[in-house]
Amino acid sequence: MDISDQLNYFQSQIDILNICESLMESYTFLENQIDDIINSITFARLKILHSSIITPNDLVDSLKHISQSLKRNNLPLPISATSIPQYLDIIELKAYQLDSKVVFVLNIPLVEPEEYTLYRIYPIPLLDHRTALHHILSTTYKYIARSDDSLLYIIIEDPEACKSTGRKTRICSNIFPYPIDSDAICEAQLLKQQDHLPRTCQSSLIMAKEYNINKLNLNFWLIIISDPLPLTIKCGNRDIITKILNNNTLLKLQSECIAFVGSTRIQGQKDINVYDNVTYNTFPIQIPYSCCSNIPEKIKIPNLKPLKLSKLNLEDLSVANHKLNEYSEQLNNLINEPFVKKHHGWFTILTIIVIVTLVLIYIFCKCKSRRRSRIGIAISHDDYPPSPPRNQVESTFSKWKKILPRRRPSIHLEEPIEEESFELNPNKNSV
Structure with missing residues (x-):
């Protein structure tokens, strides 16, 4: 090759x-x-x-x-x-x-240029210090969003169904805005500045005792009280802070702090840098409403058992609105019932006492009158000689009857007759 x-x-x-x-x-x-x-x-x-x-x-x-x-x-x-x-x-x-x-x-979702602020609604019992009663505004929805100009609102059933686009931002679909007017739901109107309670709001009046602590987020608690409650906060080597809570309070602790609310101990935790899409408003909405202006001060209703705030679950309040309404209606009936019906027991006791007193007075008067009559009879027997026996009197009367002559019974005219006369015969007995 x-x-x-x-x-x-x-x-x-x-x-x-x-x-x-x-x-x-x-x-x-x-x-x-x-x-x-x-x-x-x-x-x-x-x-x-x-x-x-x-x-x-x-x-x-x-x-x-x-x-x-x-x-x-x-x-x-x-x-x-x-x-x-x-x-x-x-x-x-x-x-x-x-x-x-x-x-x-x-x-790819498209959004409108309008931004809304999302609110989580908590129906918190508010204490009226004058009457020691609580009132709760009934809520329909847990979440509501309001536009920045307070003209529109939207109802969100489940925020988790909205897509998150970053810290404190979500995109929600299939929602429709509604105007905030006089016909809007109570929650939407309260998010605007109001000078009176909207007519769409319904309030329940209850009696409550004890206190309730709800953890809203990391190192963030909501405290609901019925009476003044002591609060003690201790943070590391710093001075201990002690104060009295007279109203419902939002408590935020640092990670190194410990707080004692009444007999309950709560402790702050380390703030781990996790994704958080919620911003908390640290001041409550001022509601222009007086629940108890027509109720007397510190009214006592023994027939109604107070609700225990320690067993209160804020998540269940919206579900149990009908129970709260029944309790409120029962409380209003007891407060507004007539005076006689309200003090029926005392009136019954007083009536029995009066009747017993009158009976005793009657018996006393009766006994006193009988005693007087017996004393009078005894005195009359002492003043006059004793009467002869009955048999002796009858025998004496029969003897005198035999001795005395008998007389014919005279006839008397029952009615006199005018201008009429009789001639009497002297030889005969006159008639």
């Missing part, structure tokens, strides 16, 4: 190797494509947007193109490479097959 034949042979070997390498590259490319498709379908079934479906750069370009075409609504987040992870959390992915293709649909 000459040199030229050897060169041709080696060249053919090289060509064969190149062809094999190309085939391997094609196989690898096809394998990667198939893997991407499989991964895309797998992650799509898990509702996860994978980079095999769309790359981050392609997603940024697509979002910019969408943003330019929007007129009324806006994208929920600014468009940048740093916001891509947040977009991946809120984008809803769907996949379906169309002929021989697999179609992926990316649903």
Whole structure:
């Protein structure tokens, strides 16, 4: 074999190797494509947007193109490479097959420019110091959001169903705003500045005792009281703070502090840097309402058992509104019942005492009159001689009757007759 034949042979070997390498590259490319498709379908079934479906750069370009075409609504987040992870959390992915293709649909939520502040409603019993009674405003919803201009409100059934876009920000769908007017729900009207209690609000009046401590968040407690309650706070080596709670209080402790509320001990915890999407308002809403202006001071109702605040669950108050209303109605009936009915027991006792007294007086007078009559008879017997026996009197009367002459009974006219006279015969007995 000459040199030229050897060169041709080696060249053919090289060509064969190149062809094999190309085939391997094609196989690898096809394998990667198939893997991407499989991964895309797998992650799509898990509702996860994978980079095999769309790359981050392609997603940024697509979002910019969408943003330019929007007129009324806006994208929920600014468009940048740093916001891509947040977009991946809120984008809803769907996949379906169309002929021989697999179609992926990316649903990106659009938001209105209006922002709302979310409120968690707690129906807290409020103490009236003059009468020692509590009143509770009945609530219908646990969560309500109000616009920044206080013109609109929305009702949110479950905040967890809203998508979180960052700290203290959520996106909620399928909600409708309502105007805050005189027909709005009680909770919405109270979020505005009011000079009187809205007519849509319903209040329940109760008697309560003891106290209740509810933990709202890390190192944050709500204290509900019925009577003045001592509070002691101790923080490390600092001076001990002691004060008296006269109203419901929101207590916030530092991680190194310990507090004693009545006989209950609460302790702060270390603030771990966790995701928190809630902001707490540290001052309660002022409600222009006087619950007990027509009730006497410190009224006592022995027939009604007070509710124990220690067994009160704020989560169940909205569910138990009908029970509170029944209790309030019973309390109002006892307060407004007539004076005679309210003191029926005392009136019964007083009536019995009066009747017994009158009976005793009557018996005393009767006994006294009989005693006087007996004394009078005894005196008369002492003044006159005793009468003869009855048999002797009868015999004496019969003797005198025989001795005396008998006389005819004279006839007397019952009625005199005018101008009428009789002649009497002297020889005969006159008639």
